[in-house]
Amino acid sequence: MDTVIKVENLTKRFGDFTAVDNISFEVKRGEIFGFLGANGAGKTTAMRMLCGLSIPTEGKGTVAGYDIFRQPELVKKSIGYMSQKFSLYEDLKVWENLELFGGIYGMSDKDIKIKTDELMVRLNFEEERDHLVKSLPLGFKQKLAFSVSIFHHPQVVFLDEPTGGVDPITRRRFWEMIYDATASGITVFVTTHYMDEAEYCDRVSIMVDGRIEALDSPSNLKKTYIAKNMDEVFQQLARKSTRKAD
Amino acid sequence: MKQLFSFIRKEFHHILRDKTTVMILLLMPVIQIVLFGFALSQEVKDTKVVVLANTSDDATRRIIDRVDASEYFDVAVVAHNSNDIDAAFRDGKAKLAMVFEDHFSENLKHIGKAHIQLIADATDPNAATSFMFYASNIITNYQQELSPTQTNSGLIMPEVKMLYNPQMKSAFNFVPGVLGMIMILICAMMTSIAIVREKEMGTMEILLVSPMRPIYTILSKIAPYFVLSVINFATIMLLSVFILKVPIAGSFISLLTVSLLYIFVALSLGLLISTLTSSQLAAMLISGMGLMIPVMLLSGMIFPVENMPAFLRFLSNFVPARWYIDAVKTIMIKGLGISSVLKDVGVLVLMGTVLVTISLKKFKVRLE
Structure with a gap:
């Protein structure tokens, strides 16, 4: 298994405040990597640096083999991104959203058409194909947003709290989609608040006050911290925090 | 692309x-x-005019016809006394009154001098200024046609020309x-x-x-x-x-x-x-x-x-x-x-x- 994300001593400071403090880790191809932390622990900032949205103050990192500092444009081509805010175009139809993002990522018209048809069948969306996105229920929208983020088959997809505000059943379905994506070779980098979701990840890192305090598979973490579940692991680590959540 | x-x-x-x-x-x-x-619109167009001419004679009729014919005015009311003029202004039937003195034509011919009083509704001062200007112009033109040779001794008659926008x-x-x-x-x-x-x-x-x-x-x-x-x-x-x-x-x-x-x-x-x-x-x-x-x-x-x-x-x-x-x-x-x-x-x-x-x-x- 080769390495898709490699981060060494990455630091981001805003004035006196160190949002991300000297973190290092690696993510292997095809892995589901859970990026956990309380609000304000610095996980969104770290993720933004990996996506080329934010310039690191110190340290280096590569995503899909490209340097996040020197080759952000190449990084952008090889990743997908789904933000915590639902963000598709509401006044475009379902297929128009797919076509637009396909176009932005440089897919050919033929490719876009084939993949759209295939996706509509797989998601059972054929009837909604011509509907405006704003008329869809939230669960649908979230599935669609995820499908859009991996539509161009990126090497890595970054999911920033993708399941916020959805019921447990929809969340369960959403994770099935994530598993399908990894099966097709896409690496998943996901942040979440839900500790039950942490159990679905292959490996989990837990950030406290800008630093990575723990990084291992859920089962090893539970052993190390002598905990019943990931929630307890998280509680033990988060207690060390001196930083106020925002 | x-x-x-x-x-x-x-x-x-x-x-x-x-x-x-x-x-x-x-x-x-x-x-x-x-x-x-x-x-x-700030233009003066078809301003309603009330006229009062006690002696209807040649000169008054000509002036009234000219005023009526111009695109700026429309003679709406013919008054018979000054009360009619007041009423016309009050009811909004007129914005301008033209009052010809008695024996207008005769005076003009014999004394060489006759009076017209122009009364304007100046609630909109800009409009009043404009149509007063047009009314005086009509009268002056008539006067000049009447006696082209006579130079109206001592009077300077400015010739106004509105460049680029002649109709204002x-x-x-x-x-x-x-x-x-x-x-x-x-x-x-x-x-x-x-x-x-x-x-x-x-x-x-x-x-x-x-x-x-x-x-x-x-x-x-x-x-x-x-x-x-x-x-x-x-x-x-x-x-x-x-x-x-x-x-x-x-x-x-x-x-x-x-x-x-x-x-x-x-x-x-x-x-x-x-x-x-x-x-x-x-x-x-x-x-x-x-x-x-x-x-x-x-x-x-x-x-x-x-x-x-x-x-x-x-x-x-x-x-x-x-x-x-x-x-x-x-x-x-x-x-x-x-x-x-x-x-x-x-x-x-x-x-x-x-x-x-x-x-x-x-x-x-x-x-x-």
């Missing part, structure tokens, strides 16, 4: 699906032209003004709102993470409003030439060139506003308060720049519409060539370059 076209198509979808906004944007110039052209049509003034305003409204306001909407909706973040080039995002945001502005420019031109009868005296190409330049300035203003704000409401307020009011008050559209206090006159230099309106007046009304508006063009080019440079620099490729 494909990126750009997919994105431009999306922008047109956004606009065309918002039917109310499209209708407003397309009808706005029509409504403004109609408002300024007919409802808010206010359309000559407001058509350039409406052009200046509509373009700012559509380009600056709508563009800034469209960009800020993406920030508000969170879609901007997705675009920033994507390999979409920022310049493409900007170009495609601008494209539909550019098309709308050109359509509006055409609408205003057609309305003004065919409905308001304001001809394009100069070269249409020059006019179009200056207008495209102005659209460019307005678009870059919109872009700048969008980089400064993060909510649609703020963008609307800034472009509304910060652009509309200066355009209306400081551009010379309503109040002549020359009459402003020095400070406001100085401020007006920073209002792009001022230069554009001046250029349009010069080309469209005076019929002069592009060489006469080089200063306006220069200022607009400078403004556009500065604005576009600042906003492209500020348009963030990264979130922080």
